Amino acid sequence: MFTERFLRHRRGVHLESEERARLEASISEIKTLPPRTNIVMAGDELSQSILLLEGFMSRYIDDRNGLRQLVAVHVPGDFVDLHAFPLKVLDHDVATMTAATVAIVPHSELEAITHDLPALTRKLWFSTLIDAAIHRAWLFRFGRLDAVGRVAHFISETNVRLMSAGLSDGRRFALGLIQSDLAEICGLTNVHINRVLRQLREERLCVFRSSLVEILEPAKLAARGQFDPAYLYIDLQSAESPSSRPRLNS
Amino acid sequence: MTEFSNTPQPQTKPGIASAEDGLVVLDGPDGVAVTMTADAAQKTGTSLISAAELAEKQVADNGFKNDI
Structure with a gap:
């Protein structure tokens, strides 16, 4: 089951079996990727999102001198660029850090979920809010520690x-x-x-x-x-x- | 009414510098974490001392109170 780790042990959120089955069915492809591979470039128009199954991935921004700042690290179970579904174009790059296995979910499938399963849609939204919470913690880390x-x-x-x-x-x-x-x-x-x-x-x-x-x-x-x-x-x-x-x- | 400020305040404790692999590492105060070459560290140190002397003169001349 590819979605086993998605929202696992999250407080107050549980994927019902019907929701999990729908999410599984929405996966179009499983890919194995080598380490240090760019998956998404800032500015690319996107029509799919990535659920990380194995390995570590990052989101990052390079400064004008090419020096890199990681702005997020993703662990298995994370929907790495689910925010690309409404945004379509990202403001950062996405890459593998280690060898990784990912599930590809076309945005057309996510669109269908938003129409058919509002409860699952809220849970997908919840996962992007967790990302936002982690970003806030990273801001605190850089500013105060x-x-x-x-x-x-x-x-x-x-x-x-x-x-x-x-x-x-x-x-x-x-x-x-x-x-x-x-x-x-x-x-x-x-x-x-x-x-x-x-x-x-x-x-x-x-x-x-x-x-x-x-x-x-x-x-x-x-x-x-x-x-x-x-x-x-x-x-x-x-x-x-x-x-x-x-x-x-x- | 007592007002509380949560904005960052001037530091009263110095940062700690140390040498590591031919470089100078500065830790703190607060979120400061920077690595410099020895030359950059020396120039930063000189600049800090000059600014500190000027700040002390400002306190003496204008009666600023650094009672943080």
């Missing part, structure tokens, strides 16, 4: 999102990103990221080994990044194992 805080916030956020997708046990997850990806995500240089990762390791908060992340102290890491998972609208009770829930006040 220092280097260690930014990385701590991103790792804590990714951990909870992957817990929701069933890809983290609350402490360990595979993150197929390289150091320069983290730099672009957190607006830091490679040297700075290197130092931050060392600091997190020395403070026994979090360890990166190859592409594996181990969070040694989830609550302390969350506190260091001022991370409060409320904005992800995830039902943590059902998504997590009891010992790993991030708590700001501990």
Whole structure:
């Protein structure tokens, strides 16, 4: 089932079997993509949206010197560019970060859903609102947090999102990103990221080994990044194992 | 009536600079996180000291109160 991770464990939202079947039927194609592949370019006219099944993808904007700022990272279960359905033209590029498997959903199918299934339409809308909530959290991260805080916030956020997708046990997850990806995500240089990762390791908060992340102290890491998972609208009770829930006040 | 301001305020705590792989990394205050070459860091430092001296003179001349 391709849509298994879509809106999984989201608070107050549950896909009914009829809705899930309709969403599955709306998929026109499954594609496997290599890492570092551009999928959508800003300004392209679009007639389909992408549901990410496996791997990591990003949305990004390059500055006039070609330096990249990632503005979103997508995990399995995300409808990466659902906002392209009403917008038709995006203001940013979309690319794979790792090898990825995606489901293609034509906009004509989404159009039909809006006519036939208003409840499912609201749930699709809900998923774009989650994206907006994540953007707000990223703005906070850049505006208020220092280097260690930014990385701590991103790792804590990714951990909870992957817990929701069933890809983290609350402490360990595979993150197929390289150091320069983290730099672009957190607006830091490679040297700075290197130092931050060392600091997190020395403070026994979090360890990166190859592409594996181990969070040694989830609550302390969350506190260091001022991370409060409320904005992800995830039902943590059902998504997590009891010992790993991030708590700001501990 | 007491008014509260949530806008960013002037920092009273200094940022911390350190050397890393032949570069200067500045952490804080607040959301500041920047890496500079040694030359850029030295020039920034000189500029900061000049501006700080001027700001102190402004306080002395005009009686500005930096009682944040």
